[in-house]
Amino acid sequence: DTGVSxxxxxxxxxxxxxxxxxxxxxxxxxxxxxxxxxxGQGPEFLTYFQNxxxxxxxxxxxxxxxAERPKGSFxxxxxxxxxxxxxxxxxxxxxxxxxxxxxxxxxxxxFFGEGSRLTVL
Amino acid sequence: xQKVTQAQTEISVxxxxxxxxxxxxxxxxxxxxxxxxxxxxxxxxxxxxRRNSFDEQNEISGRYSWNxxxxxxxxxxxxxxxxxxxxxxxxxxxxxxxxxxxxxxxxRLSVLP
Numbered sequence: 001d002t003g004v005s006x007x008x009x010x011x012x013x014x015x016x017x018x019x020x021x022x023x024x025x026x027x028x029x030x031x032x033x034x035x036x037x038x039x040g041q042g043p044e045f046l047t048y049f050q051n052x053x054x055x056x057x058x059x060x061x062x063x064x065x066x067a068e069r070p071k072g073s074f075x076x077x078x079x080x081x082x083x084x085x086x087x088x089x090x091x092x093x094x095x096x097x098x099x100x101x102x103x104x105x106x107x108x109x110x111f112f113g114e115g116s117r118l119t120v121l
Numbered sequence: 122x123q124k125v126t127q128a129q130t131e132i133s134v135x136x137x138x139x140x141x142x143x144x145x146x147x148x149x150x151x152x153x154x155x156x157x158x159x160x161x162x163x164x165x166x167x168x169x170x171r172r173n174s175f176d177e178q179n180e181i182s183g184r185y186s187w188n189x190x191x192x193x194x195x196x197x198x199x200x201x202x203x204x205x206x207x208x209x210x211x212x213x214x215x216x217x218x219x220x221x222x223x224x225x226x227x228x229r230l231s232v233l234p
Contacts, residue, residue: 033222042125042212042224043166056221091166109156110222112166 002026004113006092012119013082020078021116025094032075033110034067035091036060043091049075082120089115123148125215125225133231134203142198142228144213150174155189155196156214156222166212172196203232 005024013019025032030051035043046065048056051072061067064082069075079086093110124147134140146155157169170180172189180187184201200207213225 035224040226042214042226043222045221045223048221058221089164093166109168109171110158110166111168112158114163114165 004092004094004111006090006113006116008116009114010117010119012121014121015084016081018078018080019082019118020076021090021092021118023075023077023092023094023113025074025092026096026111027073029094029096029111030072031095032069033093033095034075034077035093037089037091037115038087046077046090079118082118084120087118087120089117091115123150123215123217123223125213125223127211127213127225127228129228130226131229131231133233135233136205137202139199139201140203140230140232142200142211142213142230144196144198144225146194146196146213146215148215148217150217153215153217156216157187157196157198158212158214158224159209160212160227161209169211170198200230203230205232205234208232 004026007022011019032049034046036046037043044060045058046061047067049069052069064080067077091112093112095110126145128143153174155172158166159169160166170187177189177191186199188197208231210227210229212227214222216222
């Protein structure tokens with residue numbers, strides 16, 4: 001399978017515990033995004049990497065959240081001291097930078113993984 | 122600030138009916154992209170269409186068509202002769218010169234047999 005892979009698919013944890021999600025993007029994609037989606041809502045941007053550099057972080061990403069992409073390939077999203085409000089689907093997406101990105105034929109279309117659903121009890 | 126509005130929360134149609142999903146966006150940028158994604162019950166968001174702000178030509182792909190009108194900041198999506206397999210949540214999204222995609226709240230489409 002050459003799509004975006006996320007694991008675990010489901011995580012149930014008690015409030016206060018730490019959790020970590022992993023995302024393996026499509027291999028030739030140098031951009032990786034994390035989004036959060038709650039029931040009945042659209043995905044909300046959390047953060048974005050180009051290669052190993054974290055270029056943008058949303059204000060939604062509190063100090064308890066940290067994301068890494070150490071070698072520019074897979075990424076991890078860690079949530080420390082989880083709260084019930086953290087319960088959501090965490091989506092990872094990847095895209096490729098085109099030669100003339102914004103005007104290229106395939107300018108940054110996002111390919112999503114199936115998501116990691118977090119339930120905080 | 123960027124914003125995407127999908128005023129229709131849920132739509133139900135009977136199979137073979139045509140249905141239009143509305144999307145209105147806000148951006149101060151003159152260069153941007155608009156997208157539609159489908160999220161079936163399995164949960165994975167699937168790319169449907171991309172349109173850049175310089176190209177207002179409408180597009181048709183099989184039973185799907187898109188109407189982009191800059192004058193009204195709208196990018197509506199029409200499914201012709203809907204099928205049960207079209208049942209899903211559909212998201213409109215906007216991306217400007219940065220890398221952040223802003224998604225609308227989605228429209229849940231139910232196609233009844």
